[in-house]
Amino acid sequence: MTSVEHMKWWGWGVEGVAFEHSNKPDFAPFVKQAVGLDLRKPAQAHLSFDELTVPASRASEEFIAELSTLVGQGHVTTDDQERVVHTYGKSIRDLLRIRANDLPRTPDLVVYPADEAEVASVVAAAVAADAVIIPFGGGTNIAGSLDPQPTEERVIISLDLGRLDRVLSIDEGSGLATIQAGAQGPSIEAQLGAKGWTMGHFPDSFTHSTLGGWVATRSSGMQSDKYGDIADITKGLRMVRPNGIVAIRPVPSASTGPSVREMIIGSEGRLGIITEVTVQVHRTPAVREVLGYFFPTWEAGLAAMHEIAESDASPSVTRVSNARESGFSLATRKASTGVSAQVTKGLMKVLTARGWDLEQLCLSFIGYEGSASHVRYEKGLVGSIVRKHGGIGVGKGPGALYDQKKFDTPYLRDFLLDRGAAADVSETAAPWSRLQEVYDAANDAANAAYDKLGVHGWIMCHLSHSYHSGACLYFTFAFITGDDPIGEYEQVKSAIQQSFVDHGGTLSHHHAVGVEHSPWMEQDISTEGVAIMRGLFDSADPGSNFNPGKILAD
Template structure:
C-alpha cells in the first residue's frame, strides 16, 4: 500500500543510525518530529464535493467522490504537500476523480466536463514536487483525470526501434513490458517507481542516465493528445524540417494544452554490460574540471554525477557502516583525497568492448586530476538502491527534519557561482527564522555546454504548521530568486507547476510569455484545463 502522507510503500522503512543522527544534530540541532495527523483526521477535514447528483450520474465514465480518492489525487510530493498532509492542514482538494479504462473514453469525458463548466487536471503517478496537483481556488468544481489504468503497450516496431504506450504507464511497468521483448527505454528519474510516461512528457523529465538514452524530449517520438476542442495526432518521423515541431508544443505543457493519451517512444536494446564506478577527486574545482572534460570529450558515458564536498561528506555519514567508511576515508586520504574531497559516480553502458574502451579513455583524464577510483563496489551499492534514497525523506521527518530540493541548469562559467548562491540563499533564509540549514549540491546531468545544479536543503521542521510553512516558503523564494538572478532556468527536470510559475518570466521574457498564453488560449479557450500550472489563470470564453 502506498503511503498517503510520504514517499513510497508503507512496507519499506528507511532508518538513520545513531552516528547519522549525531551528525544531523551537530549540523542543525536536535530534531523534534511533530505529531502527524491521522488519515481519518485528514479525511474529516475534506469539504463535500461540489458536484451535483445529476452531474455524478450524467458523467460518461463513473466518478469517485470517495474522500480518500480525492485526497490522494490532490497531492504530489513537494514539501508543501507534505506539510499540509502531515499537519492536517489539507486546504483545497478536487471534487471527484475519474478513472478511464480506455483512451477512447477521454474525448467524450472532456466534452462533458466542458459542458458542465468543470476544471480538469490530468494526474499520472502523483510525484510532482512543484505543486502541479493542488486544485486552483474558485467556484468551479475540479475533476482529477487519473491515467493509472491506461498502461498498455500498444505496439512495438523493432525495425524503427519505436514503442507506443498508453500514457498512464508507470516506469517499472513500462520497462517490464519492453524488457520482456529484449528492449528498454532507459528513462530513470528519481521518481521512476511511481512516475508515468505522460507525466514525464508533460514536465520535460530527465533521467539518471539521460546522457546515454536522452532526456524525454529525445525519447518522445510522437503520440496523441486530446485537446479540449479536438484531437492532436503527432506522427513519428526520424526528422523533419516542416515548420515548428508539434512535439515541442506538448513537451513541458504541464496539462494546460491537452491530455496526453498515447505516446510513441524511441527504445534501445538492453545493453550487454553496465558498470557504475565511483571516483573521488581532491576538490570541487578538480571534480568540475573532470566532468566538464568528460562531457566535452563526448566519450558516451551514460551517467556523470558529481557531489560537492558537503554532499560527499553527508552521503558517507548517512550511509551507516561506520567502520567500513572510516577505512575508506583513511585510504582516500593516503591517496590525496582528504578533507574537501568530492565523489563522482560514472556510468559506463553498452557492449563489453565499448564499456572497456570508455573506461580506458576516462581513466587517464581522471588520474591526471588526482582522481582515485574505488572500482564498482560503491557503484553496485548505488545501483541497487538508486530508487530507495528518496525514502530517506520519511526517516528524516521521523527524526524531526524536513528536506527540500531545488534544481536548475546553466552554462559552465555559472555552475560554481550558481551552486554557491543557491546554498547561501537557503542558509540565509533559514537564518531569518533563527534556524540552521544543511545545504549540499550535486551535478546530476552534465552537458558539453554546462550542467544541472541540484541542491538539497535539510532543516528542522518546526513546532507547528505555521512555523514549518513559513520556513519552507522563505527557503523556496530565496533559492528561486538566487537561481534566476544567477542566470539559470527555474527548472531543469521538475517542471514549473504552481510553485515555480512566478519565476518563469525571467527565462521566457514578456514576449515568450505572451506566446505561451496565446497557445493556451487557442487550445483551451474555455479554460477546461486551467489548473494554474505553468501560467496563471486567464480570461476565458464561456462554454
Template sequence: MTSTLTAADVKRHKWWGWGLDDSRFRWDNKPAFAPFAKNRVGVDLTAKDPGPDPELTDFDVPASRLPEDVREALAGIVGQENLRVDDEYRVVHSFGRSLADLFRVRSGDFARLVDAVVYPGSEEEVAAVLRLVLEKDLVLIPYGGGSCISGSVTPDVSEERPILTVNIGRMREVLDIDETAGLARIEAGAYGPDLEEQLTARGWTLGHFPDSFTYSTLGGWAATRSSGMQSDKYGDIEDIVRGMRVVHPRGTVVTKPIPGRDSGPSVHEMILGSEGRLGVITECTVQVHRIAPVRQVIAYMYPDWEHGIRGMHAIARSTDVSPTFTRLSDGPETEFSLTMVKEPTSTKGKVAAKVQDGLFAYLRSQGWDTSGEMSISYVCFEGSKEAVDAQKTIVKKIVKANGGITLGAGPGAIYDQKKFDTPYLRDFLMSYDVFGDVCDTGATWSKINEVHARVYEAYYAKLEELGLDGFMFCHMSHSYHSGACLYFTFAVPYSATEKALEEYQACKDAVQQAFVDLGSTVSHHHAVGTEHQPWITEDIGEGGVALIQGLFEGSDPGRNLNPGKIVSP
C-alpha cells in the same frame, strides 16, 4: 480497446507521503546518520519519538461538490467502479509530493480537494469525459503518478467549479514495438516499472529513470519535461518522446514520430511540458534501445569539487567515451552519503569498512580533507564487455589527470541499487520537524562553479537572517555538451507554528532567485506548476509569458484544463 483493469488495480501513494505504507527510511542501522543530523541540522533523533503515522479519520475532509447528474454521467462513461469520490482517493489526488503539499496534507489543510477521481480505460473514454467537462463547465486535472514537486496537480483553492482528476493508470500497455525503427507505442498511464518490465521482456529499454521512476508515468514525464538520471546517453524526455496522441477540446491531436519535422511551429514541443493545460496525453511513441549486454557503475573520488568538475567536463568533451550517466557529489553531499552506509554485519561488510578506513587514512596522508571537501563521482558504462572496458580505461586516465582516484565497482553497485530510495527521506525528516527539499537548475560549464558557490551563499545568508539552522548539499548530473544540471538538496528544521511554511518558502525563494539572477534556469526537470511560477517571467521574459498565455487562452478559453499552472491568467 478499453482496458479490463479497474481503479483498484492502479497503484497510488499513501495519502500522507511517498510510496506505500510499508516503505520507510531507517536511521537506526546507519551509525553515522544520527550524529550527522545533530551536528548539521541540530536535530537529536534519539530524543524524540516521531509518533504514529497520521490517520485520515483525525481530520475533517470536505464533502465532494460533484452534482449528482455529473456523477451519473461519469459512471456511465467509465463504469461505477472507476469513479471514486471517497475521501482517501480525493485526498491522494489533490496533492502532489512537493514539500508544501506534504506539509498541508499531513496537517489536514484540505482547503480545496478534487471532487472526484475518474479512471478512463481508453482514449475514447478520455474524450467523452472531456466533452462532459466542457458541457458542464467543470475543471479537469490530468494525473500521472502524483509524484510532481511543483504543484502541477494541486487544485486552486479559489476554484468554485467542480473539479475532476483524470487518472489514466488503467491505460498502461506497450502497444507495439517497431524493431526496425526502434520505436515503441505505449499508453501514457504506464508507470516506470510496468513500462520497463514489458520492454525488458522483449529485450528493450526506454532508458528513462528519474528519481520518481517507481511512482511516475510516461504521460506525466512528457507533461512535465522530465529528465532521467541516464540522460547523458538516452536523452531527456523531449529527446525520447517522438510522437504523441493528446485528447484536446477540439479533437485528438496526433504528432508523428518522424525525424526531421518541418511543419511550422512545433505542436509536439508545445505539448511537452504543458502540464495538462493543452489536453490529456493518452499515448506516446518513444525511442527504445536494445538492452546492453554489460552495465557497470564505477565510483571515483576527487579531492574537492573544483577538481571533480574539471574531470566531469573532460569526460563530457571526450570523443572516445559516451557514458550512460555521470554524477558528481560535492563535499557536503559526499559527507551525507557516507552517513547512509549501513553498519556492517557480514564479514565481507566488515572487511570493506576496514578497507575504506585504510583508504581515507592514506588520502589524509596525501593532503586530502576527508571530512568535508572530497567529492565522490559515479559514472555508468553500458555496451559490450570490450567497449565497457575500453571506456573505463579512458575515464580512469581522465580522473587521474584531474586529481582523482578510482574506487571501483563496489560503491557504484550500491549506489545503483539504492537510487530510488531518496524520496522516503523527506517523510522521515518531516516526522522530526525538519523540512528537506530540492531545487535544480541548468548551468553552462563556464558558470557552473559560480552558480554552485553563489547558491550556497544565498541559502546560508537567508538562514542567518531568519535565525535558523540548516544544511545544504549539491550534485552535478545530466551532463551536456555546453553544461550540466546542478541539483541542490537542503534541510531546515522548523517549529510547529504557522510560520513553518513561510520560513521554508523564504529559504527556497532565496535559492530560486539566485538561479535566475545568475542566468540559470528556474528548474532543470521539475516543471513549473505553481511552485516555480513566480520566476517564470524572469526565466522566459514578458514576451515569452505573453506567448504562452495566448496559447492557453486560445486553446482553452473556458479555463477548464488545469487552470493556473505554468502562467497565471
C-alpha cells in the same frame, strides 16, 4: 472499484516502507551535526485520515451518473480518501499542508478511463459542463502541478490514467515503442525488457511516476546523459482535446513550423490529456556498470565532468557530489565489517598520506553501458580524465550503493518531517562557464536565509545530466522548522530559486513549473516569452478547463 494503486495519502511510497536509520551507524551523528536534529527523540505522530477535514464533493448525482455511463460503474468515485490522494503531489509544501489538515479544495470526483476513447468522452462531457480537468499519473510531482485552485467554484475532475498502462507496440526496425500514458516506470521497463528493450528513462520518481507525467513535466532521468531527456526520447504522441485528437507522428525530425510536439512536452495538462506516447527505445545493453570515483575537491570534480562531456566518451551517468553531499551519502551506508571495513580505512589512510583533506572529498558515480569492449574503452577514457584531475577510482562498491539508494531518498523526507525537520530540493541548469558562480550563489543565498530565520540549516549539491554546453546542479536543503513551517520553507526555497535566475541558471531543469516555480517564469523566459505562452494557453483553452493556474498564474 478500480485496481489502480496509489501512494500513501500522507507521504511518499507505499505503506510499510520507510527510511530506516538503525542499521546506518553514521547517520544519526551526521544529522545532529548538519541540522542539530537529535534522532533519539521520538517521531511526532501525524494525523490519522479520520481527523482530516475533507471538503464535500460538489459534483451532482446527475454528473456522476453521466460520467459513470462513459467509463463504467466502479470507475468514478467521490470517496474522501481517493479525493485526498488526488489533491496534492509530493512536494514538501504538499506534505506540510496535508499533515496540517490544510485542504481548502480537493477534486470533487476521480475518474478512471480505460482507453483513449473514454478519455475523449470524459473530456467532452467535462468541457460541456464547464468542469475543470486535472490529469493524474502517479502523483509524484513536487512543483504543485496537481494542486486544485483554492478559489475554484466549478466541479473539479481528477482524471487518473492508471488504467492506460500497456506497451501497445514495438517497431523493432526503428527502435520505437508506443506506450499508454498511464504506464508507470517499473511496468514500462518490465514490458519492454521482456522483449529485450529498454527506454532508459529513470527519474528519482521512477517507481511511482508515469510516462504521461514525464512528458507533461519535461522530465529527466538518471541516465539521460546516454538516452536523452524525455523531450529527446519522445518522438510522437496523442493528446485528447475538446474537439478531437492531436496526433504527432513519430518521425525522426521535421520542418513543419513551430513544433507542436515541443509545445505539448512540459505543458502540465494545460493543453489537453496525453493518452499515448511513442518513444525511442534501445536494446538492453550487454554490460551495465556504475563505478565510484573520489575527487580531492569539488572544483576538481566539476572540471573532470566538463572534460568528460567534451570527450569521445559517452557515459550513461556522470554525477559528482560536493563534500557535504558526499558526507551524507557515506553516512547513509549500512554498517560494514571485516574486509570491507578494513579496505575503507586503508583507502582513507592512503588519501591522507597523499595530502587530501578528507573533509573536502567528493564522491562521483559514472555509469557505462554497451558491449563489453565498448564499456572497456569508455572506462579507459574516463579513467585517464579522472586521474588528470587528481581523482581515483574506487570500484563497484559505491556504484552498488548508488543503485541501492537511487529510488529510496524520497522516503527520507517523511522521516525528517516526522521529527520536525523539512528537507527539499531545487535544481537548475547553466552553462559550464557559469556553473561555479551558480553553485556559490545558491549556497550563499540558502545560508543567508537560514541566518535570517535564525536556524541551523544545511545545503548540499551534486552535478548531474551533463550536456555539451552545461550541466544540471541539484541542491538539497534541510532545517528544523519552527511555528510557521511553510513560511520558513518559502524563505529558503525562494532565496535559492532567485539566485538561479540572477546568475544565469534556469528556474528548473526537470521538476517542472506548476505553481511552485511560476513566480520566476518572466525572469526566466522574458516578458515576451510569457506573452507567447499565455497566448497559447488562452487560445487552446479559452474556458480554462484544463488544469488552470499552472506554469503561468491565471
